[in-house]
Amino acid sequence: xxxxxxxxxxxxxxxxxxxxxxxxxxxxxxxxxxxxxxxxxxxxxxxxxxxxxxxxxxxxxxxxxxxxxxxxxxxxxxxxxxxxxxxxxxxxxxxxxxxxxxxxxxxxxxxxxxxxxxxxxxxxxxxxxxxxxxxxxxxxxxxxxxxxxxxxxxxxxxxxxxxxxxxxxxxxxxxxxxxxxxxxxxxxxxxxxxxxxxxxxxxxxxxxxxxxxxxxxxxxxxxxxxxxxxxxxxxxxxxxxxxxxxxxxxxxxxxxxxxxxxxxxxxxxxxxxxxxxxxxxxxxxxxxxxxxxxxxxxxxxxxxxxxxxxxxxxxxxxxxxxxxxxxxxxxxxxxxxxxxxxxxxxxxxxxxxxxxxxxxxxxxxxxxxxxxxxxxxxxxxxxxxxxxxx
Amino acid sequence: xxxxxxxxxxxxxxxxxxxxxxxxxxxxxxxxxxxxxxxxxxxxxxxxxxxxxxxxxxxxxxxxxxxxxxxxxxxxxxxxxxxxxxxxxxxxxxxxxxxxxxxxxxxxxxxxxxxxxxxxxxxxxxxxxxxxxxxxxxxxxxx
Ligand SMILES: CC(C)(COP(=O)(O)OP(=O)(O)OC[C@H]1O[C@@H](n2cnc3c(N)ncnc32)[C@H](O)[C@@H]1OP(=O)(O)O)[C@@H](O)C(=O)NCCC(=O)NCCS
Ligand SMILES: [Zn+2]
Numbered sequence: 447x448x449x450x451x452x453x454x455x456x457x458x459x460x461x462x463x464x465x466x467x468x469x470x471x472x473x474x475x476x477x478x479x480x481x482x483x484x485x486x487x488x489x490x491x492x493x494x495x496x497x498x499x500x501x502x503x504x505x506x507x508x509x510x511x512x513x514x515x516x517x518x519x520x521x522x523x524x525x526x527x528x529x530x531x532x533x534x535x536x537x538x539x540x541x542x543x544x545x546x547x548x549x550x551x552x553x554x555x556x557x558x559x560x561x562x563x564x565x566x567x568x569x570x571x572x573x574x575x576x577x578x579x580x581x582x583x584x585x586x587x588x589x590x591x592x593x594x595x596x597x598x599x600x601x602x603x604x605x606x607x608x609x610x611x612x613x614x615x616x617x618x619x620x621x622x623x624x625x626x627x628x629x630x631x632x633x634x635x636x637x638x639x640x641x642x643x644x645x646x647x648x649x650x651x652x653x654x655x656x657x658x659x660x661x662x663x664x665x666x667x668x669x670x671x672x673x674x675x676x677x678x679x680x681x682x683x684x685x686x687x688x689x690x691x692x693x694x695x696x697x698x699x700x701x702x703x704x705x706x707x708x709x710x711x712x713x714x715x716x717x718x719x720x721x722x723x724x725x726x727x728x729x730x731x732x733x734x735x736x737x738x739x740x741x742x743x744x745x746x747x748x749x750x751x752x753x754x755x756x757x758x759x760x761x762x763x764x765x766x767x768x769x770x771x772x773x774x775x776x777x778x779x780x781x782x783x784x785x786x787x788x789x790x791x792x793x794x795x796x797x798x799x800x801x802x803x804x805x806x807x808x809x810x811x812x813x814x815x816x817x818x819x820x821x822x823x824x825x826x827x828x829x830x831x832x833x834x835x836x
Numbered sequence: 837x838x839x840x841x842x843x844x845x846x847x848x849x850x851x852x853x854x855x856x857x858x859x860x861x862x863x864x865x866x867x868x869x870x871x872x873x874x875x876x877x878x879x880x881x882x883x884x885x886x887x888x889x890x891x892x893x894x895x896x897x898x899x900x901x902x903x904x905x906x907x908x909x910x911x912x913x914x915x916x917x918x919x920x921x922x923x924x925x926x927x928x929x930x931x932x933x934x935x936x937x938x939x940x941x942x943x944x945x946x947x948x949x950x951x952x953x954x955x956x957x958x959x960x961x962x963x964x965x966x967x968x969x970x971x972x973x974x975x976x977x978x979x
Contacts, residue, residue: 464840505845563842571919580854581885582942585972586930587915587922595913596932603911603955648914648950695885697932697940702911 449670450545451681452834453552454483455793460661460781461630462562468497468509469516472558475662475786476517479554483666484676487518490666491550495526496537496557497785502572504560513558523550530576531734532823533557534663534788535830539687541667546684551672557789558662569658573784577825578694591655592647593696593825594735599649600702601737604752609649611755613640615736616653616778618764623775625808630659630781640736654736659781663789665796680800685816686719686833688712692826703752705826708745712820715831716747721816723747726769728798728810730791732822733776743771746820746831770810773798788830791819799836812836858888861900866963866971871905873939874898884939905961907933907941907975914950931975933959947977 456478458471466474472495480487495510506512510526513519523544529536534557541553561569574589582588601607617637623629635653643652673681690710693699700706716722723746731742740754748769749757757763763771774780774794777787795817803809815836822829856863862885865872874883876890877897884903889896912931922928931945931953941961945953959975966972 464842565920567918567920567923570917571921574919585966585970586942586944587919587925587928588930588942589915589917589919591917592913592915592930596911596930599913600911600955644916645914646917648916650913695942697884697942702932 447546448548450542450667450684451670451673451678452665452684452792452796453668453673453676453678453681454479454485454666455796456482456664457628457790457793458662459628460659460783460790463560463660464562468504468506468558468560469512471560471660471662472513472556473517475558475664476556479664479666485552485666489552490519490522490554492523492541492544492553493519494537494540494553494555495524496533496535496555496788497526497559498528498530498533499559499561499572499784500526503569504563509558513556529828529830530823531732531782531784532788532821532828532830533785534790535819535821535832536788536828538665538788538792538832539689539830541665542684542687545667545669552666552668555665555667555789556662557786559783559785560660561658561783562660566658577696581695589647591650591735594737595647595650596696597702597741598737601740602649604703605755607740607755609641610637611740611758612649612654612736613637614758615733615739616640619733619772619776619778622773622808623779625805626775626780627804629775629779630657631779650735650737656734656777656782659783661781661783661786661790663786663793665789665792680836682796682799683835684832685721685835686715686717688714688718688831690714690829694827696825699826704741704745705822705829707826707829708742708820708822711829711831712746715818715833719833719835721833725814725816726818727812727814727816728773728795729769729771729818729820730774730776730794731771731820733772733778734782734822736778738822739772739776742820746818765808765810773808773810788819788821791821792832792834795819795834799834859886862886863971866973867965869963871903871961871963871973872900873903873937875901882937882939884941903939903961904936906978907935907959907961909933909953909955909957909959910940911955912945912953929953931959933961933975935961941973943974945975
């Protein structure tokens with residue numbers, strides 16, 4: 447297998463983007479990524495698109511083809527990847543394999559999502575149906591905040607995690623989003639703001655939830671030979687990719703205090719990259735709801751099981767702590783344009799590793815130049831973990 | 837929604853006919869007050885929700901068994917902000933309970949004040965027909 451590098455990244459502004467349609471939004475991320483790589487669309491042989499809401503949250507059924515045409519990519523090999531909220535990571539790993547296998551020298555992963563063309567209850571209906579419609583939605587109306595609330599209740603009962611602990615995740619991530627101009631929610635908040643916000647699905651409140659966002663991110667990948675040929679000065683190497691899945695029925699999971707798919711996917715990625723969690727300089731984890739960030743710390747081995755809240759309380763996941771996490775604002779505040787999120791995570795880590803975050807106040811100090819992205823799809827239905835190295 | 841210039845997509849109403857032939861006994865059982873599961877005759881694994889085929893040994897020879905009705909709550913949430921098709925419902929509590937057969941059931945929990953609901957609590961699993969006329973099942977207070 448060949449070594450593969452990220453040679454270009456781009457992102458749109460994330461937020462309510464009713465000024466653009468899906469293809470126009472994809473273009474906003476794609477253009478800067480090809481400029482960054484100093485290539486042209488015709489150099490890209492294969493494109494994997496991550497998008498989840500096709501035909502449901504937005505009108506186009508085939509977002510890969512409309513986006514590819516609009517971005518000048520017609521003719522390239524093309525596929526849309528679905529792994530729920532991890533669709534962007536599924537697209538990234540699909541593009542990665544295309545290059546690693548020797549099938550393509552340059553490939554692109556393009557995540558794009560439009561969530562704000564429909565009203566909130568309809569959005570919650572669509573996402574809620576994305577568990578197991580027949581057994582969990584049809585009669586019981588599970589929403590996504592409710593699914594993660596089930597984890598929160600169990601974690602609180604078993605490990606004594608509190609609503610204040612959950613709130614600390616939101617406070618931290620809003621703080622870093624306030625330093626990130628592409629973030630959806632850039633307001634700083636306090637623990638009290640979180641605790642006094644409206645209950646969505648107990649114990650989760652409005653400020654424990656990610657917003658519903660529109661956004662796009664684009665990543666250009668190339669083989670080692672291409673990196674040399676194109677004279678790329680700061681390639682970011684893909685060191686490890688790991689993936690795993692969990693049961694469709696929530697009732698069939700091992701327990702409700704962690705995501706088995708996260709444990710398995712991270713172990714695979716660490717093994718492939720030959721690194722251990724203590725070597726990471728920065729991580730982005732799937733914090734669609736505040737509890738999810740605490741589960742992630744434990745599942746990917748940043749701390750022991752049950753000690754996620756402690757790690758957070760000690761400030762170890764802030765810049766200056768042991769391992770800064772979600773210093774782009776996370777899904778919680780940067781926003782969660784579902785199918786784009788995986789690519790948006792890679793965008794952030796590439797910028798961090800290249801030490802070119804626009805805002806110096808949120809640059810993680812680099813020692814080993816190793817970064818990890820953890821992206822969950824559904825309620826632990828899918829998990830993708832990617833390890834990057836400069 | 838759109839405060840920006842936009843055009844409306846064509847309106848379409850979607851209702852799917854979901855096949856239940858292979859689990860018909862389950863849906864019929866609910867109407868008779870029974871919650872049924874399937875058990876693989878080959879490897880003896882019990883399935884809830886009921887399955888006509890066994891993911892473990894890939895056999896398709898199943899028998900129907902009636903589940904005991906005593907469950908222990910493993911986790912729960914009270915859903916306040918509801919999706920479109922549940923707008924007419926009051927906020928509802930969803931719980932996951934474990935049965936002595938080893939399977940878990942996810943269903944609504946009724947008959948308790950929210951402040952009374954605790955992880956580890958014993959509840960009763962009952963079959964019923966919902967106010968909308970759908971066969972369903974829920975956890976409730978044990979007698
Ligand atoms: C939480 C949720 C129900 C709120 O929806 P909503 O009430 O329609 O929210 P709106 O976008 O209308 O925002 C209302 C206000 O709250 C703010 N807000 C919305 N979501 C917020 C959030 N998650 N955190 C902080 N503030 C938020 C908005 O900025 C807005 O403030 P403003 O009126 O000053 O502009 C919805 O965002 C949601 O379902 N989020 C989860 C999405 C999801 O499940 N994703 C998949 C996860 S894997
Ligand atoms: Zn079997």
